[in-house]
Amino acid sequence: xxxxxxxxxxxxxxxxxxxxxxxxxxxxxxxxxxxxxxxxxxxxxxxxxxxxxxxxxxxxxxxxxxxxxxxxxxxxxxxxxxxxxxxxxxxxxxxxxxxxxxxxxxxxxxxxxxxxxxxxxxxxxxxxxxxxxxxxxxxxxxxxxxxxxxxxxxxxxxxxxxxxxxxxxxxxxxxxxxxxxxxxxxxxxxxxxxxxxxxxxxxxxxxxxxxxxxxxxxxxxxxxxxxxxxxxxxxxxxxxxxxxxxxxxxxxxxxxxxxxxxxxxxxxxxxxxxxxxxxxxxxxxxxxxxxxxxxxxxxxxxxxxxxxxxxxxxxxxxxxxxxxxxxxxxxxxxxxxxxxxxxxxxxxxxxxxxxxxxxxxxxxxxxxxxxxxxxxxxxxxxxxxxxxxxxxxxxxxxxxxxxxxxxxxxxxxxxxxxxxxxxxxxxxxxxxxxxxxxxxxxxxxxxxxxxxxx
Amino acid sequence: xxxxxxxxxxxxxxxxxxxxxxxxxxxxxxxxxxxxxxxxxxxxxxxxxxxxxxxxxxxxxxxxxxxxx
Numbered sequence: 001x002x003x004x005x006x007x008x009x010x011x012x013x014x015x016x017x018x019x020x021x022x023x024x025x026x027x028x029x030x031x032x033x034x035x036x037x038x039x040x041x042x043x044x045x046x047x048x049x050x051x052x053x054x055x056x057x058x059x060x061x062x063x064x065x066x067x068x069x070x071x072x073x074x075x076x077x078x079x080x081x082x083x084x085x086x087x088x089x090x091x092x093x094x095x096x097x098x099x100x101x102x103x104x105x106x107x108x109x110x111x112x113x114x115x116x117x118x119x120x121x122x123x124x125x126x127x128x129x130x131x132x133x134x135x136x137x138x139x140x141x142x143x144x145x146x147x148x149x150x151x152x153x154x155x156x157x158x159x160x161x162x163x164x165x166x167x168x169x170x171x172x173x174x175x176x177x178x179x180x181x182x183x184x185x186x187x188x189x190x191x192x193x194x195x196x197x198x199x200x201x202x203x204x205x206x207x208x209x210x211x212x213x214x215x216x217x218x219x220x221x222x223x224x225x226x227x228x229x230x231x232x233x234x235x236x237x238x239x240x241x242x243x244x245x246x247x248x249x250x251x252x253x254x255x256x257x258x259x260x261x262x263x264x265x266x267x268x269x270x271x272x273x274x275x276x277x278x279x280x281x282x283x284x285x286x287x288x289x290x291x292x293x294x295x296x297x298x299x300x301x302x303x304x305x306x307x308x309x310x311x312x313x314x315x316x317x318x319x320x321x322x323x324x325x326x327x328x329x330x331x332x333x334x335x336x337x338x339x340x341x342x343x344x345x346x347x348x349x350x351x352x353x354x355x356x357x358x359x360x361x362x363x364x365x366x367x368x369x370x371x372x373x374x375x376x377x378x379x380x381x382x383x384x385x386x387x388x389x390x391x392x393x394x395x396x397x398x399x400x401x402x403x404x405x406x407x408x409x410x411x412x413x414x415x416x417x418x419x420x421x422x423x424x425x426x427x428x429x430x431x432x433x434x435x436x437x438x439x440x441x442x443x444x445x446x447x448x449x450x451x452x453x454x
Numbered sequence: 455x456x457x458x459x460x461x462x463x464x465x466x467x468x469x470x471x472x473x474x475x476x477x478x479x480x481x482x483x484x485x486x487x488x489x490x491x492x493x494x495x496x497x498x499x500x501x502x503x504x505x506x507x508x509x510x511x512x513x514x515x516x517x518x519x520x521x522x523x
């Protein structure tokens with residue numbers, strides 16, 4: 001039989017089909033179609049994967065854009081089918097991976113530049129949920145977060161609170177205790193956190209290579225409306241005011257703000273403060289600006305935004321705060337408590353020598369030494385600090401041997417370093433030079449704190 | 455109000471005492487409390503006592519601040 005049949009025209013049968021019918025016994029119909037078959041001649045679904053032998057179609061055979069995502073069925077492309085460098089970065093749309101990771105709850109590690117964004121660490125409160133009165137001194141509330149009322153006579157309390165939303169157990173709560181509806185132009189009411197330069201240096205702020213960042217957070221208020229805040233530099237001369245809307249009262253809502261990198265200004269890349277993330281709760285007009293634009297002055301919110309400070313008993317809750325590189329928000333990065341606690345202790349640490357009395361045991365502060373009869377000394381160690389810390393002891397510590405002891409209420413700290421400090425009292429008496437002394441507390445209020453906050 | 459104090463070696467300590475909370479603040483430019491101390495003193499918003507508790511005169515304060523980092 002002839003090896004080939006040459007026809008110039010194929011005419012369809014009465015049913016509009018063209019068929020090749022093999023003789024009985026033939027199992028393979030093969031053809032070499034040297035000039036190809038145009039896609040329009042192949043009906044959708046007529047060629048399935050199982051009919052294409054491995055290696056039949058190579059990458060060079062597929063035109064750019066020919067295969068779109070919705071033509072690929074689940075699991076049809078497995079990892080070992082993708083040769084290294086087959087998919088380049090430019091082939092993946094911005095946000096495609098982040099959105100997928102976010103949707104399925106997967107995380108990239110350590111991308112949140114905010115420490116204690118869950119408000120879980122609260123070392124300063126000696127009782128859970130203790131209120132801190134906001135003042136012009138801008139006290140710290142939960143670790144790494146401060147609150148300030150400046151240049152107006154309203155008042156607020158802030159505290160760690162157990163009111164939260166799914167996925168979180170704590171929040172920071174502010175409540176207005178004295179309302180002020182006539183805020184002076186230069187007044188400020190805010191909650192904010194400072195970020196160390198070492199933790200954001202890679203973002204390149206203040207350079208031509210500044211990267212965008214995305215802020216996401218959960219917020220709740222007794223009042224609806226347009227609230228505001230601002231990302232500023234620590235020097236308070238560069239600001240990016242932003243707005244967010246609380247749509248439903250007393251309901252946590254997630255907000256997302258994307259902020260372009262700032263190519264101007266001084267943004268520290270060392271152990272000094274670099275970023276400051278502010279949430280305005282009522283600010284005078286001088287310190288308010290236009291939303292969504294970098295400006296060369298200090299602003300903590302936007303003109304016309306809602307002033308919580310003007311509503312007595314109004315509440316505002318914040319948790320799940322995340323600031324990350326890029327323009328796409330990912331799911332909140334949960335860190336283990338020990339990790340979060342250590343991140344906080346780089347800036348502040350408090351050792352409470354609390355005696356609950358139940359076992360008649362005294363919490364020990366360590367071992368001291370009688371340097372002389374009137375001079376006792378003790379070296380304390382703490383978690384490595386951002387810088388040499390400010391040291392405070394409050395209460396009393398008893399230093400004793402089995403034969404002699406004295407309760408001292410005043411200690412001085414000499415030359416604190418990043419991890420140790422010498423604590424001493426050189427105005428006591430009765431000790432025997434060279435004796436080792438047990439150091440302990442006999443009350444519930446004694447503490448020693450080490451502060452390297454920004 | 456701030457106060458000078460004596461270090462463990464018997465000479466003037468490398469820090470300052472903040473009397474409001476008895477905090478020992480090291481002379482470290484990166485320490486925020488130290489930065490605030492200098493800012494307050496230079497703005498005449500606070501005073502310094504010497505080790506004996508005497509409030510420093512302006513010239514004494516200026517001379518002391520001039521020795522600090």
